[in-house]
Structures are given as C-alpha cells and as structure tokens.
C-alpha cells in the first residue's frame with residue numbers, strides 16, 4: 001500500500017483546516033444583523049395571529065403555509081391551562097388531523113433551516129391529544145415516529161436543523177393508530193446562516209468527520225453553562241439555551257463566572273449567530289485549589305440514545321484568564337480525550353475573551369444511554385490548573401427511522417418527466433440511442449462548490465454517511481458507518497476498491513455488461529460490495545456521471561438497491577452498490593438449476609419490486625423513470641427481499657454507456673413499451689408496461705424473448721396476453737407452481753398484467769395501483785375464495801383515502817455483513833432484436 005489511509009486523512013485534515021481558516025478569515029463574520037430569508041412562524045389551529053416577543057406567529061389558514069388535509073380540526077384549550085409556560089399563546093390552539101395531512105412551505109433559500117415543532121397535548125371535545133400517536137416527516141427525513149406527547153401537561157418542543165435543497169418543504173403528519181390523531185400547536189421554519197454547521201468535525205479518537213453539511217440534526221441539549229437561561233428573544237437565531245445545573249455532576253468544586261467586558265469576536269472563529277453574547281460571557285470554571293494535584297474534572301451527564309451518533313459543539317471564551325496562553329485544559333467526551341491541552345488563546349489568535357467553538361462527532365455513544373462531558377486540568381507542567389466551559393450543544397445525528405410519507409399540496413409541481421430522446425435505429429444488430437437529453441428531469445440543485453481543498457483521494461462523503469478511518473498508520477482499516485437514516489453515499493478512493501477487488505481480478509467478476517464488468521468486492525472489515533466499473537471515458541462524461549450520482553445517491557428505499565458510493569479518480573467511472581446475495585429474480589425463474597420459488601414468494605417479490613418502482617415514480621417532486629425494468633434488474637437479498645437495481649442511470653448519458661449495447665440502460669428487448677417506439681417519449685407508464693412483462697415472466701417462468709420457440713411464442717408479452725384475453729392464463733402457468741395458484745388470485749393477477757400491457761400509457765394503471773392490486777392478489781391467494789367477490793379496484797382506491805400517500809420504507813439498511821450479490825449480466829441477444837422489430841410492427 002503506497003500511502004496509508006490514515007496518512008491521507010491526516011493530510012486532508014491539515015489542508016482542510018488551513019483552507020477553512022483562510023476561507024473563513026476572508027469571508028469575515030459581519031452578519032450581526034442576520035435576517036433569515038425564510039421565516040415561517042405558524043400558530044396552528046388558531047384563527048388569530050399570536051405575537052410573542054415581537055415575533056408574529058400567523059394563523060394557519062392565513063396563507064403563510066399551505067395546509068393540506070381532508071379531515072382536520074382546529075382545537076383550542078383554556079388559557080388557564082397554559083398560563084405560566086413560555087410562549088403560552090402558542091399552546092392554546094392546535095390543529096388536529098384524523099388523516100395524513102401536511103403543511104407545505106415555499107422556500108426562498110436552500111441550505112440549513114431550523115424546523116421547530118411545538119406540541120401541547122390537551123383534551124378537546126372527543127379528542128384526547130395525550131393519546132395521539134403519530135409520525136412527522138419531511139420529504140427526506142422522518143422527524144418523529146411513533147410519537148406520543150407525554151401527558152405531563154407541559155409543552156413538548158423539538159428542534160431540527162435540516163439542510164433543505166428543495167423549493168418546498170412539506171411537513172406531513174400521519175396518525176399511526178386507527179381512531180387516534182396527529183396534532184401540532186406551532187411550527188417554525190427559519191433559514192440560518194450557511195456556516196452555522198460546517199461540513200467537518202473532529203472525532204473523539206483524533207480524526208476527521210466529513211459530511212455534516214447534509215446531515216439532518218436534532219437538538220438534544222443546548223446549555224448556557226454557568227449562566228442564566230437564554231430565551232428565543234435574546235438569541236440571534238431564536239434558540240433557547242437552558243441552564244446547566246441539572247446536568248452537572250457535583251463532585252468537584254466549581255464556580256460560575258460572568259464577564260462584564262466586551263467580547264473580542266475574531267474573524268474565522270465563532271460569531272454571534274453561533275451563540276449569543278450571553279452564552280459566551282458566562283461560564284463554569286474549575287475552582288483553583290491550594291494543592292494543584294488534588295484537582296478533578298468537572299462533569300456533565302446527559303441521557304442520550306445509545307444507538308445514535310451525536311454532534312457535540314463546545315462553546316468556549318476565555319473570560320477568566322489574566323494573561324494570554326494561561327488557560328490550558330483537557331476536554332473529554334465519554335471519558336475519551338476530545339481535546340488535549342486545549343489552549344484557548346492559541347486557538348483564538350492570542351486574544352482573550354474571544355468566542356470560539358469546537359465540534360466533536362461521537363460515532364456512537366455509550367450503550368448505557370448516558371453521555372458525559374468533562375473538563376479537566378491539563379497535565380502540562382506549565383499549565384495552571386484550570387478549565388472552563390461556556391456553552392454546550394448536543395445534536396443527535398440519527399433522527400428517526402421509518403417510512404417517509406408525503407402528502408403533497410394540491411398545487412405541487414406535477415410529477416411528470418419530459419425526456420427527449422434522440423434515437424438511432426441502426427441495422428439489425430444494434431439499437432443505439434445516441435443521446436438522452438434530460439431537460440427537466442434534473443432536480444434543481446444549488447451548484448456544489450467544488451471541494452478544491454481536498455485531495456482527490458480523501459474520503460468525501462456526499463451525504464450523511466462517512467467512512468471512518470481507524471487504526472494505526474501501518475494497518476489502515478476502513479469501516480462503513482452510517483450516520484443517519486437519510487442519504488448516504490460516498491466518493492470512494494480508487495486504492496480501496498482496487499484492494500477490495502484484488503486489483504479487479506477476473507475471479508471477482510460477477511457480471512458483465514455494456515458498461516464494463518461488475519466485481520464482487522470484499523472490504524477489509526469483511527463486508528461485501530458490488531463494484532461496477534465503467535470503461536474509462538472522457539472528462540465530459542465524468543462530470544455528468546458525478547452530477548447524476550449525487551442525485552441518485554439520495555435515493556434510499558428498502559426495495560431499491562442502494563448506491564453506496566462511486567469513484568471518479570483517474571477518469572474511472574465506478575459505481576459501488578450493496579451486494580445482493582441471492583442474485584437476480586430472473587436467475588430464480590429460469591435458466592439456472594436453482595429451486596423454484598413458491599407462488600407466494602413470487603408475489604411478495606413482485607410486491608416489493610412494485611413498491612420500489614412506485615417510490616421512484618412518486619417519492620420526489622419530479623418522478624424518476626427506471627427505463628429498464630426487467631427481471632434481471634430485480635435483485636434478491638439473502639432473505640429473498642426484492643430490490644430494484646440500475647435505476648435512473650441512463651441519465652448519465654451516452655458516455656457512461658458508450659459501447660454497443662445501449663439497451664442495457666435504455667430498455668431491453670421484450671420489455672419495451674410500444675408507445676415509446678412510436679412517440680419516443682418515455683413516461684412512468686413505460687415502466688408499468690415493462691413491469692407487466694416481468695409479471696408474466698414470474699407466472700410463466702420463461703424468457704421474454706425466446707427465438708428457439710415457434711414464431712407466435714417468441715415474444716412472451718404477445719403470446720401470454722392472448723391466453724389472458726381468452727381467459728386461459730392458467731394454461732401457461734409455470735408447471736412447478738400451477739397446483740398452488742388459486743384461480744381467483746390468478747384471475748386478478750391476469751387482469752393486472754393486462755392493464756399494465758395496455759397499448760397506450762394513459763390506459764395503464766399507475767405503479768401505485770399495480771402495487772395495491774398485487775397486494776390484493778396476495779390476499780386472495782391467502783384468504784381464499786370468500787374474498788373473490790370484492791371489486792379490488794374500488795376497494796383499493798379507498799385505501800389511500802383522502803390523501804395520496806406515498807409510502808416507502810426508508811428503513812436504514814445498516815451496514816451488515818450480508819451485502820448482496822449483483823448479477824448485472826443480462827444482455828439481450830442481438831438476433832432477438834429483429835424479432836422485436838417484427839413484433840412492434842403489428
């Protein structure tokens with residue numbers, strides 16, 4: 001190994017630090033009067049605006065936020081009940097939801113926002129809000145799941161810091177238990193300065209954590225240590241800073257200190273937005289004792305979620321030192337050194353009373369659920385025994401898991417994607433679509449500032465996840481650590497992939513396609529990944545490649561194969577996916593000696609794949625079309641859970657797939673939507689068509705194009721649909737399962753396929769309808785004939801009820817060892833193409 005990973009990390013840390021200091025120095029700190037671009041204050045369920053400390057919380061029907069609900073109730077309670085609380089007026093009213101409902105906020109600025117939720121459960125008419133059990137999610141993060149406000153009759157407050165890169169934030173409230181409700185008393189959505197949370201932080205065992213810029217955070221604790229409570233009206237960003245007494249472990253002599261002079265804000269260090277003066281000019285100090293060797297640490301202890309990572313921000317300001325370079329102390333997190341011999345004067349360019357903060361990421365806290373923070377005397381001889389802390393913020397990094405639900409407002413942008421395809425049909429042997437121009441398919445994003453200060457081989461998490469480098473210089477070791485239930489993807493150093501694939505050893509090849517080869521990679525910690533290495537291409541292709549990867553890396557769903565990362569060093573175009581142990585659905589259906597899947601299992605796999613596709617179509621402001629739905633792109637994990645793979649990549653453009661078989665990305669023979677041929681326009685209904693063909697493959701267990709068969713049987717879709725139209729689908733069911741398929745389930749299944757394969761896109765159901773129909777088929781199969789009279793379509797349209805629910809499991813697939821084998825090898829044969837052309841000429 002030429003250079004160990006930890007060395008690289010150290011280099012990058014130094015560079016980053018220098019660059020950051022310089023950048024911040026230049027930019028300066030002059031935003032004393034910060035005016036947020038977005039400043040939504042909503043008094044939910046109230047008819048009137050509430051003014052609290054000169055901030056106006058608008059009535060929620062007055063047009064500030066867009067309220068979408070088909071069953072909501074405005075509730076109020078007696079002022080006596082809330083009297084005495086801060087912001088009491090907010091708690092007098094609530095909006096109660098009996099169905100999934102949302103508030104949508106048009107945003108003027110992208111980037112970090114505080115999203116604050118205020119809850120106060122009370123009884124109103126027949127509603128008892130203390131029993132309400134619900135979920136709150138944005139389009140990207142589940143903020144609260146299985147949430148019930150404690151009935152201690154005091155308000156519950158939650159604050160999140162989210163980097164929102166969309167035009168609109170939609171907060172969706174979903175009652176989880178039948179007959180209970182969701183509710184909310186007040187909402188704040190406020191943009192904050194971009195540099196409030198920077199991308200990097202130190203880790204406890206000295207190291208660098210990158211990737212905070214996309215990290216959703218939840219404020220767990222925010223303390224004005226040694227000082228008085230700071231209320232929103234006295235904070236530059238309307239935060240609340242609690243006092244530290246109730247967290248302080250009283251074993252050590254300390255004193256609270258306060259400073260009357262003027263603070264020396266330094267360019268490049270903390271600003272008044274990071275914490276107000278009232279935080280920096282008070283502190284708790286170790287009490288200097290007679291005998292220096294008898295000093296101990298001062299310690300605070302917090303209850304935390306032991307499974308989560310935390311970002312801990314220490315606020316310091318040397319308001320006690322009498323001379324520069326006088327105050328040196330140690331900082332500990334959970335008993336581990338977070339900063340040794342911290343010299344505040346050096347950190348603040350030799351000045352006293354200069355506000356300064358330090359960020360520490362604790363990858364996973366103590367399983368006990370206790371987090372301790374200590375400040376102790378330095379062991380340096382020259383140091384006076386001393387130590388202070390001015391403020392402390394503890395932010396949770398894993399917020400909530402569970403499925404994201406979005407109830408879009410009526411005026412939300414229409415979920416359609418116009419794609420202009422220029423297609424070249426060349427000869428009989430190849431079908432090359434030369435250019436795919438995505439005009440409106442790209443999500444509008446602020447252009448990323450190029451990470452100029454980072455060497456290309458550094459660990460560069462795109463979103464949330466981070467590779468943590470641990471171990472000594474000689475035995476560098478990489479561990480995949482996920483930090484959030486949200487987005488996860490990385491730029492991965494080439495050397496790491498080279499190692500993991502044994503220098504791209506042919507023995508490790510698990511699939512081959514037009515783009516190149518797919519290798520199984522075994523990381524040093526034993527985890528497996530699938531590495532798809534594109535043929536090396538031009539720089540232009542690379543740029544598009546990168547942009548698209550960043551978009552795709554945001555897709556996380558239980559039924560989508562996760563893109564773990566990519567590598568674009570040395571003009572490489574490498575994609576790294578989770579490894580799917582059981583290979584493709586296709587390989588389980590025919591052409592291999594694997595045992596046949598049961599009918600029920602097949603249905604479950606279809607339902608899973610349908611869920612994945614439904615999420616692609618509806619989970620985002622602009623729908624994502626897969627373009628190449630086929631049984632070879634439905635992969636199975638070790639539990640035979642279906643995951644859709646290879647979505648969206650065709651947008652990377654022809655460069656990524658320059659070689660002959662563009663079909664790999666642009667659709668495969670036998671699955672292609674006839675309308676796509678005629679109009680060269682791809683819609684989400686093209687995926688529905690292809691999925692219909694997959695359903696036929698599943699029931700008949702034969703290839704979609706089989707040139708060895710008699711002419712009328714070559715094309716599965718054509719052949720099978722004839723049987724279906726005659727009501728004789730049962731004649732062609734896979735013999736191995738035929739005996740177990742209930743006729744009524746098969747009838748429904750056949751109808752669903754037929755609808756999917758309708759000639760025109762408009763006649764085909766949406767993926768959501770297909771999903772519900774398949775679930776109904778499964779019910780029919782399980783429950784038997786007594787259900788067969790129910791008209792499933794009607795039944796189903798009631799299920800999602802008034803709100804269109806976009807349900808998806810965003811459960812974080814934790815980095816378990818069992819990552820997944822990908823079989824990408826499903827190249828359509830060229831002589832099959834002529835058959836298809838013939839088929840399309842009908």
Ligand SMILES: *[C@@H]1O[C@H](CO)[C@@H](O)[C@H](O)[C@H]1NC(C)=O
Nearest residue numbers: 070071072097098099179180
């Ligand atoms: C709203 O929900 C409540 C409780 O679930 C129910 O009693 C009421 O009938 C619903 N109202 C409408 C208009 O659907």
Ligand SMILES: *[C@@H]1O[C@H](CO)[C@@H](O)[C@H](O)[C@H]1NC(C)=O
Nearest residue numbers: 133134145146147148176402
């Ligand atoms: C919801 O929370 C309650 C109480 O915290 C717990 O008992 C229950 O198991 C949770 N339910 C789910 C589905 O997580």
Ligand SMILES: *[C@@H]1O[C@H](CO)[C@@H](O)[C@H](O)[C@H]1NC(C)=O
Nearest residue numbers: 111112163165194213214448
């Ligand atoms: C928010 O995330 C985007 C990437 O999606 C990044 O470019 C931007 O810098 C982030 N903003 C902040 C304030 O961290």
Ligand SMILES: *[C@@H]1O[C@H](CO)[C@@H](O)[C@H](O)[C@H]1NC(C)=O
Nearest residue numbers: 228229230231233234235278
């Ligand atoms: C908070 O602000 C009020 C005026 O709004 C002021 O009287 C008070 O002294 C401030 N408190 C602190 C701790 O700064």
Ligand SMILES: *[C@@H]1O[C@H](CO)[C@@H](O)[C@H](O)[C@H]1NC(C)=O
Nearest residue numbers: 245248249250251252253254
């Ligand atoms: C902590 O110390 C204060 C006085 O400094 C004392 O009043 C209080 O009882 C102590 N608390 C505990 C838990 O020891």
Ligand SMILES: *[C@@H]1O[C@H](CO)[C@@H](O)[C@H](O)[C@H]1NC(C)=O
Nearest residue numbers: 253287288289290291292294
């Ligand atoms: C320091 O020692 C003197 C006696 O040597 C004693 O009177 C005084 O209380 C001690 N101070 C502290 C803070 O322990």
Ligand SMILES: *[C@@H]1O[C@H](CO)[C@@H](O)[C@H](O)[C@H]1NC(C)=O
Nearest residue numbers: 289290291292293294295296
């Ligand atoms: C401080 O206490 C230690 C024992 O705890 C003793 O050895 C040392 O002499 C004392 N130093 C002074 C200056 O009193």
Ligand SMILES: *[C@@H]1O[C@H](CO)[C@@H](O)[C@H](O)[C@H]1NC(C)=O
Nearest residue numbers: 251252253289291294295296
């Ligand atoms: C050290 O300090 C503790 C209390 O802070 C006191 O009980 C103990 O007697 C001290 N020991 C010495 C050697 O001074």
Ligand SMILES: *[C@@H]1O[C@H](CO)[C@@H](O)[C@H](O)[C@H]1NC(C)=O
Nearest residue numbers: 295296297332335336374376
């Ligand atoms: C402070 O705590 C750390 C970590 O628990 C420990 O190593 C150190 O010895 C302590 N220092 C003192 C003076 O007790």
Ligand SMILES: *[C@@H]1O[C@H](CO)[C@@H](O)[C@H](O)[C@H]1NC(C)=O
Nearest residue numbers: 307308309398481482483484
């Ligand atoms: C929280 O994140 C850590 C890594 O940062 C990960 O190991 C852990 O599994 C996550 N916990 C949950 C509950 O998602």
